[in-house]
Amino acid sequence: MTVxxxxxxxxxxxxxxxxxxxIAIYAWQRPRVDLVQLALDRLGxxxxxxxxxxxxxxGYTGALRAAxxxxxxxxxxxxxxxxxxxxxxVDRLPFADGRAGATLAMHMLYYATxxxxxxxxxxxxxxxxxxxxxxxxxxxDKPEWADLxxxxxxxxxxxxxxxxxxxDERFTLEDGAELVREVFGACTVVERRSELxxxxxxxxxxxxxxxxxxxxxxxxxGLTWADYLSAAERRIRADIDRTGAxxxxxxxxxxxxxx
Numbered sequence: 535m536t537v538x539x540x541x542x543x544x545x546x547x548x549x550x551x552x553x554x555x556x557i558a559i560y561a562w563q564r565p566r567v568d569l570v571q572l573a574l575d576r577l578g579x580x581x582x583x584x585x586x587x588x589x590x591x592x593g594y595t596g597a598l599r600a601a602x603x604x605x606x607x608x609x610x611x612x613x614x615x616x617x618x619x620x621x622x623x624v625d626r627l628p629f630a631d632g633r634a635g636a637t638l639a640m641h642m643l644y645y646a647t648x649x650x651x652x653x654x655x656x657x658x659x660x661x662x663x664x665x666x667x668x669x670x671x672x673x674x675d676k677p678e679w680a681d682l683x684x685x686x687x688x689x690x691x692x693x694x695x696x697x698x699x700x701x702d703e704r705f706t707l708e709d710g711a712e713l714v715r716e717v718f719g720a721c722t723v724v725e726r727r728s729e730l731x732x733x734x735x736x737x738x739x740x741x742x743x744x745x746x747x748x749x750x751x752x753x754x755x756g757l758t759w760a761d762y763l764s765a766a767e768r769r770i771r772a773d774i775d776r777t778g779a780x781x782x783x784x785x786x787x788x789x790x791x792x793x
Contacts, residue, residue, distance in 0.1 A: 552744035553591050559730060559741045562779075567726040567786065570597045573638065573667055576724070576790055580665055581635040582606035587624050587656065588642030605635075612645075625651040629659045636660070639668040644704040653717045660793035666718065672707040672725070672785035679742075679782070683749075686765035692754050699752040707787050718791035725787040731779045735770050738780045742766060 560567075570593050577584075577598070582605040586595045589609035598607050610620045610627070622628045624639060625648045637656040646652035656666055680698035687695040705713075707723060714721040732738050743763060750759040773780050 552747075555737075555740040555744040557591060557593075559732060559737050559782075562730050562732045562737070563728050563784065564731055565728055567728050567784075569640070569669055569726075569786065569788065570594055572724065572726075572788060573640065573669070574598060574601055576667060576788065577636055577665060580605065583608050583634050584636045584638065585610055585627070585629065585634050585656075585659065586638045586640075587622075587627070588612070588639055588645070590640070590642070594638055594640055623647070625649075625655055627655045627659055631658055632661045634659045634661065634664055636665040636667065639666075641669050641671075641702075643668055643670060643710065644702045646705075649705050650713060650717075653713055657717055657791075657793055662793055664793045666714070666789075666791040666793070668705075668710065668714070668789045669786065670705050670707055670710055670789070671702045672787065673703070673709075674783070675702070675706075675785045676730075676782045678780075682766055682769055683762075685769055686762055687754065687757075689765045689768070690757060690761055692757075696752065696754065699749055701748060707785070707789065710789050714789050714791050718793065720791060722790040723787060724790065725785070728784045728786075730782040730784060732782075733774065733779045735767065735774055735780070738770050739763070739767055 573594060574597055584598060584605060584607045586598075586607060587610045589595050589611050592609065595607050595609045598605060608619055610622050612621065612623050620628065624643065624646050637660060639652070639656055643649055643652055656668075660666065680700070683698050684695040707725065711721045711723050746759050750762075753759065753762055770780050
């Protein structure tokens with residue numbers, strides 16, 4: 535699927551509220567996967583500057599500054615509404631060659647206009663030996679969202695629901711590792727699998743509603759987002775009534791390389 539940056543900056547990430555809704559659902563993750571700590575452990579004794587590209591809610595920048603206050607961390611994001619220190623696109627970074635000690639691209643490379651160019655940019659700005667970390671999801675991450683969408687659309691009379699608009703398929707752990715190896719020469723993949731077991735409908739609905747920027751545009755003609763959300767809510771609540779929770783199967787991880 536294509537990514538509309540006007541939707542990203544004007545809706546999805548106009549502020550941090552939708553991102554916060556997506557992060558909040560991980561309170562029900564089993565076992566708990568702390569990607570922030572995993573990234574810090576893998577960075578080790580890195581020298582700055584560290585570019586946190588697509589800094590989002592600031593979790594990585596905040597944790598790194600707390601753990602290593604002597605390291606210069608520069609948060610970068612395309613969305614000015616998220617208040618980064620530098621506004622810029624990952625495939626056209628406003629930094630000189632070979633200056634950064636590390637580049638972070640955590641759950642964001644699938645938003646790049648040109649993913650290959652973005653990975654090359656993240657390498658370009660690294661000094662020799664500098665570290666690259668990118669997190670993303672596996673191809674099989676949270677298939678339940680696609681199942682829910684198909685069932686809800688059938689409930690609304692759509693006999694043959696269109697494919698689920700999965701933005702992160704543009705840079706998965708599997709495809710991303712191949713690309714990183716191509717650009718850097720080698721790539722280490724650190725994978726984590728878990729399950730989200732959510733006992734209440736509200737966090738699930740909040741997550742779902744936070745995706746409406748791109749997902750509403752992909753609905754069949756004649757259906758509104760309110761139609762879809764209502765049908766999905768009925769399905770979510772029925773699952774919780776039947777099994778005690780709404781469950782999502784998660785597969786995520788970090789790709790690591792060195793310049």
